[in-house]
Amino acid sequence: MKKTLLLLFCCLMKFSSSKNSLQDHLRRGSSLSVGDDSHLITSPDKTFTCGFYGFQTNAYWFAIWFTNSKDRTVVWTANRNKPVNGHGSKLTLQTNGAMVLTDVDGMFVWGTNTTSTDVNRAVLLNTEISSVYWPSPDVGFDVFRYGRTSFNSSRYADFNDLGVFKSSDGWQFSASDMGLGVRRRLTMDYDGNLRFYSLNESTGLWSISWQAIAQPCDVHGICGRNGICVYGDKPPACSCPAGHEWRNITDLSRGCKPTFNRTRGNSTKFRFLPTLHTDYYGFDLNYSRNISFESCRDICLGDSRCEAFSYRLTGEGLCFAKSSLFNGYQEPNFPGTIYFKVPIGMETPESSSILIGSKTTCADVLVMLGSPSMYKSSGGKVKWVYLYSFALAIGLVEALVILLGWWIFYGNNPVLNNIEEGYRMISNQFRGFSYKELMRATQNFKVEIGRGGSGVVYKGVLEDERVVAVKRLGDVSEGGEFWTEVSTIGKINHMNLVRMWGFCSERKHKLLVYEYVENLSLDKRLFSSTFLQWKERFKVAIGIAKGLAYLHHECLEWVIHCDVKPENILLDGSFEAKIADFGLAKLSQRGGQNSEVTRIRGTKGYMAPEWASNLPITAKVDVYSYGVVVLEMAKGIRLSNIVMQEGEGEEEESELTRLLRVAKMKSQEEEKGWIEEIIDPRLGGVFSRKQAVTLVEMGLSCVEEDRHKRPTMDSVVQVLIDCEPE
Incomplete structure (x- = not known):
């Protein structure tokens, strides 16, 4: 990650002489004292000031803050976790060139660890520099030890003097007062919200010019x-x-x-x-x-x-x-x-304790119908007209309640049904769709663009003109289980996974609304005359790996796809791979008429051996399926097809088994042209040999029968992205 840092001190001018005041610099052998408010150093343009900053009684930091901010907003402290005493503490630029902060008893608190005798003075600059500080450049590309994967690409970010924030993964935002001449800071606040603050130089006050979460609630x-x-x-x-x-x-x-x-x-x-x-x-x-x-x-x-x-x-x-x-x-x-x-018996206030301007919450208080005068007698007689009036009003209210209840319980009320189901996903950016709304969007499910074990997919256009893919689920679980799984899918967001926009749940109708991906599925771009060239194939292989690595290692709830195959890999306009149907394996109804409790999920030819061996299912089943897919991308054919073994009579084997046998034999013989015999001949020899060898070898390791020998998806990503084109 790259971040804008403040250059704190710069040691300048070997043996130079200067008659500037202490407010401009700190001479060698001089000190700044905690008890003297005039012992401050200011940057040349007066943006920053450094000195002792009192934040509690008799507790001080040596800090740098914005000069013109009313509350002296701190941007850096030397001793955040070790405050010093308000009497006798000092910061000294020693004669050996080291800057040292000491407490009242002379105890060392902080230092610069520099010992250059060439130092003449220390100056606070307003210079800004950009520096890569994490992951540490000293450990090369070993970013995994920091709990991070380099394929994410969000490895650095900064914001410039215009108030524009940019990061290497494409995320960008701007301050509302974008432009030069404004001092700004980016702060992760106590409430967890990320905010841009802009300084008003005349008042010294900060105002929010951007925040990640716009609605504070x-x-x-x-x-x-x-x-x-x-x-x-x-x-x-x-x-x-x-x-x-x-x-x-x-x-x-x-x-x-x-x-x-x-x-x-x-x-x-x-x-x-x-x-x-x-x-x-x-x-x-x-x-x-x-x-x-x-x-x-x-x-x-x-x-x-x-x-x-x-x-x-x-x-x-x-x-x-x-x-x-x-x-x-x-x-x-x-x-x-x-x-x-x-x-019971707790004294109930007439109203809740409410901040001025807020809406009133309801308290459990006694309510008297009408005014007190209704219940007072006049000459010993009750004002019956009021009682009759309120009795009539109550009767009307009861009638309305009955009608409303009938509408809720017996009427077709898709909006309320979706609100009710949507509560389980209130923290997600979903929206509930009515069944009629999706019928209109798909023109009564007219254009079918795909089908699989979990349902049929139709193309549709929403009222806001977004083109979507609507999956009409067939046999799915009911109740809380359905919403548990849909909530899981809805929380997942990655560029190599198909994004879900919403849902519909009305009685037997269960539908999911996805983004529409225009370049069809991988099988239609691999096993047809409009086949992908090598550059696109390698890009797709990396994209699939990134998506699976995210599912296995990074998303909020680990997800095993269970059915990785070319039909479930969609391609967008720039041939970026997007994995579809992730998480839907869990939505299959258990014990239903068309299902078995212990049925094998997946597709023949892409299923790992442990499915048939009754072994515990782990993320390695997806690794196996990925291996089959990338070998198919290299070979250009379905590897589940059956072929006759040469010279073996009627004995049969799959294309995958044959490929494994041939590749292993050729690579062991160290034949230089072995990879050319494997790669799709339709490419006419136009491919990167280095990438091809890497992809095939990775595919072979992914389809190892022993799952413990298969790599993890994050390591697959690392190997592929490190394979530069020739």
Whole structure:
């Protein structure tokens, strides 16, 4: 990774003489003292200042900060973890050229580890340099020891004086005040959000000119434990639910604390306080479907760990018991209510503790219908007209509720169904599609562009004119298992994996919406007259390897594809490989009419031997399939085809077995032309011999019968990308 660093000090001018003040430089043999506010060094253009920076009582850093920032925003410290005393500490440029920070007792705290006697003075510069500092250049390409893979390509990044951030993997963004002359800093803030800050030189204040997460409530835990972030307000409003109060009114990120004792005895009786359109993400003790409100409430009552439960009745009852209340948010369109568990007899406030400007949360309070005057007598008589009016109003409300209930339970309500199912994926950038919407997009599933074991794929155009591929799943699992797997797929994002845009789940209809990849699948570009040239083949081989390595080693949940084959490798406009159908093997219905519990997944010719040997399935099954695919790319034919052995009568063998036998024999004989006998003759000899040898040898190692001898996909990537073209 490459990052813009500040050149802290530069030792200049051998034996030169200067009469500049101490504010411009530090002479050899001189010191900066912690107790003297005038002992500061400023850069030539006054952008930066260095000196002692007090951040707590009698605790100081030797630091560099922005000169004109009102709060002296620090950009570097020498002793962040070892603050020095506010009396007697000093920074000295010693006569041997070393710069040393010492505490009041003379103890060494920090030093520059330089001993050049040529040094005359130390100057703080405003020069910026770019330097590769991670992975360390001293260890060459051994980046794996740092827990990183070099094929990711995001190995360096920087931002320039215009306020433009660029990285080697193509990610780029700009400050809203892009242009020269503005001092900026890029900071990973306490809430986990990455932000650009721009300095107003006249006021000394910083303003946000870009941030990675635009909606603050999307930052989990921004309002602290038990706190609720209200969507739609700018800035966002934090509020405390009923029965809670602020831990620190001056720091709302510390959250809310209950006004009651959670650890009362077993004899304690509880009730629940509701808050509408509100939820707390995560920390689910359990998740139940098709359950009544009473049953959901009893689950929480019966579990001492339960602090609240979330319940939704949108076609079916959904229940989430919560063990902790973090990441709270309130959104007007969220179709659920959170119920807080509090002791009976706890004094209930009339309203929650709310920050000014936020929306009100609901408290469990008694509500009187109408005005108090309704219930007062006039001359000993009740004002019956008011009671009749409210009785009529209640009757109308009940009628509306009945109609609404009928619509929810018996009407065709695809929007609510998708909202309900989509709650399980609320943290993902999915959108729910109705079945009718996808029928329109595909013109009633008119244009079929592919089919496989998991379903049929159709081309479609959404209302926003995006071209998509809609997979209509055939026999898939129901309920939570389906959403567990779809959530896994939705969290995965890599340039060599087909991106999922959304989903549909309406009764028996289960559909997935993917990006459309225009250059068809690899099998149609390899086993036909419009075959790929060598350059594209090698590029595709690297792309497939990168995608599988991501699935196996880097994504949030490790995924084994289980069906790597040319039909599941799609090619975009620039012939970049994109793996399709990853994760769908888990969606197959268990025990259904068209399935077996222990059935072998995959496609004949690409399945690893352990499938048939009943061995535990690991990521090495994908490695085997990858080996078959790259050998097919080299050979240009299906290796699962059966051929007759020469001179062996009627005995048969697969093209793969024959290739393995011939390649092993030729390579052992060290024949120079052995690779030319293997590579696709349709290429007419136009290929890189170095790349071809590397690809074939890698393919052969991937299809080893002993899975322990097969390489991992991240090592495959490393070998291929290190194979430069001749």
